[in-house]
Amino acid sequence: MSTLDLQSVLALGAPLRPRKLKDVPFVELHNRRVQGVVSSGSDINRVYVSFFEAAGGGAVQYSCSTNNNRPCGGGGLCKHLGWLMGEAVLQYGAERVARFLEATGDLDNLKTANDVYSRCRMAGRAGREDAGVVFSRFLSYLRYIEREQTTQPIPELAWFISG
Amino acid sequence: MGSPLDALRTAPEAVTRAETLLTQVDACLSMGLGRLGAEQLSALDSLARSLQGTPLGAPLADAIKALRRSEFSERALLSLAAARGALQGAMHDALLAQASQALGRPAPLSAPPLDTEVQELASHQVTYLESARQWLVELALAGFARLGPEALLPFAATLEKLQGEPRLVRQSSLLTGLYQELVSSLPIDGMGALPLYRWADLWSRAMLVCVRAPLPAKEEAASGELRVLGTVLRHHPNFVSVVAYGVLGAGDSARWVRASLASYKVDVLTGAEVWRLFASSAPNLLKAITERASLSLKAMPLSSAHDFLWEDKKASAGAVIDSVAEVRAFALGGKAALRAPLAAFDRHPVQLAEPVFVEGAALQKGDGTRGPALVLEGASLPLLTRRMSQAAEPTEEQVSGATGVFGLLRYDAGAWGLEPLLAFGKGKKDIFHTGREASKYKSDSLAVLQERASRLLRAKS
Numbered sequence: 001m002s003t004l005d006l007q008s009v010l011a012l013g014a015p016l017r018p019r020k021l022k023d024v025p026f027v028e029l030h031n032r033r034v035q036g037v038v039s040s041g042s043d044i045n046r047v048y049v050s051f052f053e054a055a056g057g058g059a060v061q062y063s064c065s066t067n068n069n070r071p072c073g074g075g076g077l078c079k080h081l082g083w084l085m086g087e088a089v090l091q092y093g094a095e096r097v098a099r100f101l102e103a104t105g106d107l108d109n110l111k112t113a114n115d116v117y118s119r120c121r122m123a124g125r126a127g128r129e130d131a132g133v134v135f136s137r138f139l140s141y142l143r144y145i146e147r148e149q150t151t152q153p154i155p156e157l158a159w160f161i162s163g
Numbered sequence: 164m165g166s167p168l169d170a171l172r173t174a175p176e177a178v179t180r181a182e183t184l185l186t187q188v189d190a191c192l193s194m195g196l197g198r199l200g201a202e203q204l205s206a207l208d209s210l211a212r213s214l215q216g217t218p219l220g221a222p223l224a225d226a227i228k229a230l231r232r233s234e235f236s237e238r239a240l241l242s243l244a245a246a247r248g249a250l251q252g253a254m255h256d257a258l259l260a261q262a263s264q265a266l267g268r269p270a271p272l273s274a275p276p277l278d279t280e281v282q283e284l285a286s287h288q289v290t291y292l293e294s295a296r297q298w299l300v301e302l303a304l305a306g307f308a309r310l311g312p313e314a315l316l317p318f319a320a321t322l323e324k325l326q327g328e329p330r331l332v333r334q335s336s337l338l339t340g341l342y343q344e345l346v347s348s349l350p351i352d353g354m355g356a357l358p359l360y361r362w363a364d365l366w367s368r369a370m371l372v373c374v375r376a377p378l379p380a381k382e383e384a385a386s387g388e389l390r391v392l393g394t395v396l397r398h399h400p401n402f403v404s405v406v407a408y409g410v411l412g413a414g415d416s417a418r419w420v421r422a423s424l425a426s427y428k429v430d431v432l433t434g435a436e437v438w439r440l441f442a443s444s445a446p447n448l449l450k451a452i453t454e455r456a457s458l459s460l461k462a463m464p465l466s467s468a469h470d471f472l473w474e475d476k477k478a479s480a481g482a483v484i485d486s487v488a489e490v491r492a493f494a495l496g497g498k499a500a501l502r503a504p505l506a507a508f509d510r511h512p513v514q515l516a517e518p519v520f521v522e523g524a525a526l527q528k529g530d531g532t533r534g535p536a537l538v539l540e541g542a543s544l545p546l547l548t549r550r551m552s553q554a555a556e557p558t559e560e561q562v563s564g565a566t567g568v569f570g571l572l573r574y575d576a577g578a579w580g581l582e583p584l585l586a587f588g589k590g591k592k593d594i595f596h597t598g599r600e601a602s603k604y605k606s607d608s609l610a611v612l613q614e615r616a617s618r619l620l621r622a623k624s
Binding site: 005006007008009010011012013015016018019021022025031045091138139140141142143144145146147148149150151152153154155156157158159160161162163 | 329611
């Protein structure tokens with residue numbers, strides 16, 4: 001493995017693409033899942049917690065429920081999961097999402113959510129009730145918005161120019 | 164006599180030798196300290212020899228003896244981090260001396276006085292830092308080339324606790340950046356080239372700031388006119404730091420100073436939306452950054468290292484400054500405003516940021532093998548647009564059309580280069596700098612998330 005000799009300051013990784021946050025306020029690639037939180041179309045106080053999970057060998061399981069683990073009424077690949085995938089592809093790019101789900105085959109030049117689906121073997125609903133885990137990630141995410149600001153100098157940030 | 168830029172074509176020989184030594188030592192961190200071979204141990208011995216006779220000499224020699232015996236104590240790894248930091252501090256000084264001579268300025272090399280009367284950390288804060296050091300030790304033992312999710316993800320809980328401690332923002336912002344970068348680089352096997360020098364930098368720096376909170380530089384109250392000449396944006400997915408560079412005062416008492424604004428953020432907040440974070444907390448400083456307004460300061464806290472501890476109410480915005488006239492004072496051989504030294508603990512080549520104005524240079528566009536460069540009197544200086552935030556200006560294109568460029572001399576990857584802060588052309592409207600387009604954000608991610616946060620987070624507390 002070669003090394004990037006002597007370079008302290010680097011922009012690592014592709015930049016995230018901006019998107020509107022109203023429908024899918026949170027989506028991330030984490031721990032083998034494309035997971036996030038989707039706004040309910042009808043009730044402003046309700047959110048759905050959804051994820052696609054790499055299940056090994058190119059298989060992908062999925063889940064969509066309220067954050068109390070009540071399955072969403074949509075069944076199968078519901079509209080919430082569709083929105084989640086759409087926003088994940090918008091934010092990260094189709095290729096990166098497909099690779100993260102350990103999809104098989106040629107993953108270059110993927111562009112859309114449908115391209116991602118076409119490379120995955122959808123293997124039904126995930127058994128585990130992990131809505132709480134994903135919702136907790138959403139709360140941690142929101143906490144970044146609430147942290148105190150500072151005007152003290154922070155020399156440590158000199159190394160960071162991207163993200 | 165050739166162009167002063169000629170003098171910056173290569174680094175001092177001692178710096179180059181130190182870099183070679185560091186890359187050999189860094190191989191230890193790549194493969195894991197539990198797997199050191201003869202070559203790596205020999206590199207550690209060279210490191211020990213280079214620090215012999217200094218206060219770090221004995222602790223480092225002991226540390227290497229311990230590593231040879233497979234004793235992986237935190238103390239041994241801390242000595243290694245300190246040794247790396249000390250070498251880079253010396254590199255910083257040598258490079259600063261080189262740049263100062265080339266620019267015809269005195270070199271600010273004496274350490275600024277520190278404020279020693281700071282409060283002790285609370286015991287829970289001490290505990291969080293211990294956990295952080297423990298994580299860093301585990302990283303070094305595993306080796307960067309062999310990291311997996313099990314070595315990284317468990318640290319998220321401690322990280323969140325650290326983020327809740329404003330007193331530990333230096334440690335937390337750095338650890339968050341390092342953590343996110345490592346996690347998003349998984350699987351390491353699929354990475355190709357490993358940014359080892361960078362990760363060794365971040366690792367060493369993290370070890371050092373997590374031992375004991377670094378003492379801040381002494382503060383005093385400063386008044387006068389501040390003219391912001393350029394702004395640097397530094398950020399990773401979860402933190403942003405805005406640093407405005409400028410001149411306080413005029414004539415012989417002019418000082419080159421920095422004003423900082425920093426905040427945690429979410430990864431989707433990028434580009435011009437970043438400025439929204441500070442719209443209500445620092446409207447005056449933002450006017451200086453985005454509109455080049457002059458600022459009148461009354462008793463604004465300023466450290467001995469020339470960093471403001473900005474309190475926006477102590478500033479009031481005035482007329483637009485004549486940036487073009489101001490930056491000319493930083494021409495090669497000109498009389499620049501007084502620069503302050505860095506706190507000794509902070510010295511590292513990455514912190515070098517010598518203000519310089521270059522006029523009449525031609526832009527040589529980059530090709531496949533090298534990046535763009537400014538060419539003046541036959542000497543060329545790399546234009547470090549690759550080292551800038553995507554939201555920063557001036558861009559390479561704007562510099563290519565400019566007659567004058569003001570920026571910061573930087574040192575990275577074994578070479579000097581210029582990070583442009585402000586570029587101007589012939590027309591009055593041809594002035595390009597970061598923040599110029601601050602009002603051009605299209606979406607309002609911040610408001611959407613703030614609304615969610617207020618409903619979901621505050622309801623819980």
